[in-house]
Amino acid sequence: MHITGGRHFLQIPGPTNVPDRVLRAMAAPTIDHRGPEFAELTKAVLAALGPVFGARGPVVIYPSSGTGAWEAALVNTLSPGDRVLMSETGHFSTLWSELAGRLGLQVEVIPGDWRHGADPAEIARRLTADERHEIKAVCVVHNETSTGVTSRVPDVRAALDSVGHPALLLVDTISSLASIDYRHDEWGVDVTVAGSQKGLMLPPGLAFNAISEKALAANRSAGLPRSYWDWGPIIAANERGFFPYTPGTNLLYGLREACAMLAEEGLPNVFARHQRHAAATRAAVRAWGLEVLCADEREHSGSLTAVLLPDGHDADEVRRVILEKFDMSLGAGLGKLTGKIFRIGHLGHFNDLTLVGTLGGVQMGLQLAGVPIKPGGVEAALEHLREEAQ
Ligand code: PLP
Structure with a gap:
């Protein structure tokens, strides 16, 4: 398709x-x-x-x-x-x-x-x-x-x-x-x-x-x-x-x-928007039972999230499936991380619903590629976004 x-x-x-x-x-x-x-x-x-x-x-x-x-x-x-x-x-x-x-x-x-x-x-x-x-x-x-x-x-x-x-x-x-x-x-x-x-x-x-x-x-x-x-x-x-x-x-x-x-948006709001999307993305990744590459809570990026795949699963295959089935490009693992991670960009011209679409594509792609994940990642992100919107 x-x-x-x-x-x-x-x-x-x-x-x-x-x-x-x-x-x-x-x-x-x-x-x-x-x-x-x-x-x-x-x-x-x-x-x-x-x-x-x-x-x-x-x-x-x-x-x-x-x-x-x-x-x-x-x-x-x-x-x-x-x-x-x-x-x-x-x-x-x-x-x-x-x-x-x-x-x-x-x-x-x-x-x-x-x-x-x-x-x-x-x-x-x-x-x-x-x-x-x-x-x-x-x-x-x-x-x-x-x-x-x-x-x-x-x-x-x-x-x-x-x-x-x-x-x-x-x-x-x-x-x-x-x-x-x-x-x-x-x-x-x-x-x-x-x-x-x-x-x-x-x-x-x-x-x-x-x-x-x-x-x-x-x-x-x-x-x-x-x-x-x-x-x-x-x-x-x-x-x-x-x-x-x-x-x-x-x-x-x-x-x-x-x-x-x-x-017009104001730089502090721009920064807060990126932090919100980064936190919602991490909530999704953790709910899927996957690991975020960044190992220090103080150092999480607001621009992107790198997701580690379990041993034996190829991150480039996940990206290939997502591009083919859902027309979405995700970042590849570079250098020594090739095949081990994929990167979700959530920076620039990007809003809550762009994030929801992005994470929806990632969740379906992980499932189609046979990566063992728990359901509920997208819901975890929605919950985060909903709380922040109140
Ligand atoms: N530094 C960082 C942090 C980058 O992300 C990149 C590109 O993605 C570069 C440098 C290199 O920039 P360019 O590819 O525009 O030459």
């Missing part, structure tokens, strides 16, 4: 569903990116973005995927041979550390089990051991999209402060920005890395660096080669409303609209 009616359920943890309002905003003629109308667009977008990051300083926008913003954060602040401290929280932290190595940085990785966030105490220990302050940056993935585990960024900041270490703090918020509470300035982050295709509800294609004063100062002496990613010319051109290259004009129309939607 192939279902053709209704909309596809895109419930991977990004790219996420693009709201009709944003699609309509992008369906407009591309304008002269050196003309006055474009300058107004740039200024409006940059003014709206600051509050989304919780940043008063510059936010640089690249026509790029998130990986570009990872590279930009490193090449703008560091020099060849600099030491950087990274925490292995999953597939994406691993990719970021590999990228750093290829750029010529000396990467020290704190090993992890992919079920916990970065360990602030271990970070403090490593920094204490670095008496000569050779570690120039601590890099953390706020929300590990491969595992559904968050890192406690304020605690990581406190770890740096508690040992008086001057390293920069670089944070990847690609799957947390505009979904999970995040505060660039207040939490003392130096570079925040983000992308358009998750909480910002846009298609892929834009990436961001929010930049602290300290990171700007580091930029002036950082020696890694850079050209396209260089903050300097972009910040200078942005002041007049322009970019030093052809920007992604129509994506910027979409970004202006998405920021307006976030402001």
